[in-house]
Amino acid sequence: MLALMSVGEAVESEPKRRSPRRAIFGFVVLAVVALLFGVPLVTLLWSGNDWPLGVELAGTALVVLAALGFPVLMFRGHGGHSDTASRIADTLLGVVWVLFTWSVIGQAFGLALRLAGVDDPVRSRVVTAVVLLIASVLLLWGYAEAMRVSRVRRVDVTIPRLGPGLDGLRVVLITDTHYGPIDRTRWSQGVTKVINSLDPDIVAHTGDIADGEVQQRLSMAAPLADVQARFARVYVTGNHEYFSGALGWVEHMTSLGWDALHNRHLVVTRGGDSLIVAGVDDRTAAGSGLPGHHTDHEAALAGADPSLPILLLAHQPHQITGAVSHGVDLQLSGHTHGGQMWPFHYLVRLDQPVLQGLSRHSERTQLYTSRGTGFWGPPFRIFAPSEITLLTLHTPR
Template identity: 60%
Template sequence: MKLFRRVLIGVLIVAVLVLLFALPWWALVFSPMDWPFPMVLAGTIVFAAALVALPVMMYLGHRRHGRDWAARTGDTILGVIWVLFVWTLLGDILRLALAIAGVENPNRARIVAVFVAVVAVTLVIWGYTEAMRLPRAKALDVVIPRLGKGLDGTRVVIVTDTHLGPINRTKWTEKLAAAVNDLDADIAIHAGDIADGTVAQRRGQAAPLGTVRARLSKVYVTGNHEYFGEAQGWLDHMGELGWEPLHNKHVVVERGGDRLVVAGVDDATAEASHLPGHGANLSKALAGTDPDAPVLLVAHQPKQIAAAVSAGVDLQISGHTHGGQIWPFHYLVRLDQPSVHGLSRHGERTQLYTSRGSGFWGPPLRVFAPSEITVLTLRSAAP
């Protein structure tokens, strides 16, 4: 049974890869456009080489202690072919419109090919620029009815999904930390997926996070990608950088005589990692807290909201989704998560804010899903 399952998964992966490459190849190279044979041959070689290179580079680059050059290559191929695939499908709408208008091949096929190529190149260049830029600040007021007046106006600044990885982004992290400091945080939060790789690999890129300032607290929780590397190592290292690792625990912040519980839990995948002592445990995180105090929970994945609702949490902060990162991938994300981006309400008391994230994973592209540094201003319902 296990062998059959592995074979089936392998066949599905191959089928998806072939489909991803075959449709753009047909639209750009082989459909009835009457390209000269050398152009058809060259295009076919390029697509075939990319098809073979993608799984090889992803394996070499993203396995434990993988090679950064391979990850950069595989990630770039994946991003480009996804954009080409999506716009090849959308190009069929133009193909149909041209057919209705009476445009014959090869002109019809050539117009569609040029359209797909131009849009794809434009989106890849723009998407790369969006991925590598300093995230824009996104500000939002969140009313928490149980919040005391002394904490009204508390500024919570959130970064998440920084994914420091194969592309050295030390300068980017320096700018990110400076931007957070400019936002004058009372509470600073890193909601997980700090890096792809071990502390030893990404120490330099993460170092600027040690300069982040917050008046009341700086907290960090693990994301799923920490469990691909060394989750405990990142918890320890963030502690060394001055952040409070909320490894199924909480801190209490106070101002004006009012208190707010800031709790954090491990990522939803932590238990499956079989790392001793790891696994999301909200009961442990809230142990000993005042049941009348409002609770802000940091949990990497939005789908951890079910436990938060059961526990009567007031506000959960999550990341993980990247807002889909490369349109229209957010439709697939929505199949797994209750929220892709923004503020939503769950149950009578609990609200969830899902950040699009500050960095990117894999393909260095963000298309119609801009990165963000989130500034939530907590408001009391009291007049």
């Protein structure tokens, strides 16, 4: 699943890899596809169900065709920039992931039934019915969760170095909007409406704004121009910008009135106290080949008053190491999507130090990781709801 969730990224971001590495990647993808489609095939059709021959043959043919077509659709969609192919491939990936997960659980349930003395074909048919029922409910619910305007998650953060004039500062965080092959213009308008209702002092977008070039996603990004903030609207790049035209998105966000914190900072002052608001490029930026694009905390904080507290935007939680070493007080990140589709979060944790929420990483440095405002790929969110985050900053009581 991890290989497939990133296959679109690999197609676009690694076109010049040497053939042995590409061969290994291809083998891994094919092995994962065989596993994802094979386990549901065995569970639902072959495990003692004793279906009529016609049903078994038709079902097997359907699964095999889907498995063979899936990589083609994924590469045509995310590699060839076909929105239609992307929609089909992404939806298929979500469906097969849920079927795979619950087929594995179903096999354990089947073992329990066997120990209880339930014989086939009744045992296997009960497992099939349970798997299909749970998968159907989760997919319908997960789709509704993905497509709805995100709920507001309210978080209070105490920052010891924050001056009293900034106590109660309201920071709204959105991230991973992933404007993509499904038109979510109305959704984007709804997100902007919610943000403005929170009366923010600062609005931050921590990257992965879209999958596609600016011209492809103009209507979905347009409502960002209407976002209101008392002091600043700030944005940093995520990993997806670097195969969706990063320079174009940085320029477009600037044209919409946002400050693109491309390894730089600004200062917000209220009540006689100030806060450094800084941003760094995503950790993948250095491999993009774009001049000057790389994570550079020193450049981002150059000239900043070292006595002032620092709010840092960095797309990935993994970048917290640099924040700690540079004395950042609070880093805001996204990228993980909270796992997006249970139990994918176990794989996310292999790559990232934090899945979601507020965490502490040194005596000074805290990290808030959002579950993301949109979704990538499969249009489902299962046990990982999206969020628009309202962080209220406080001085110590």
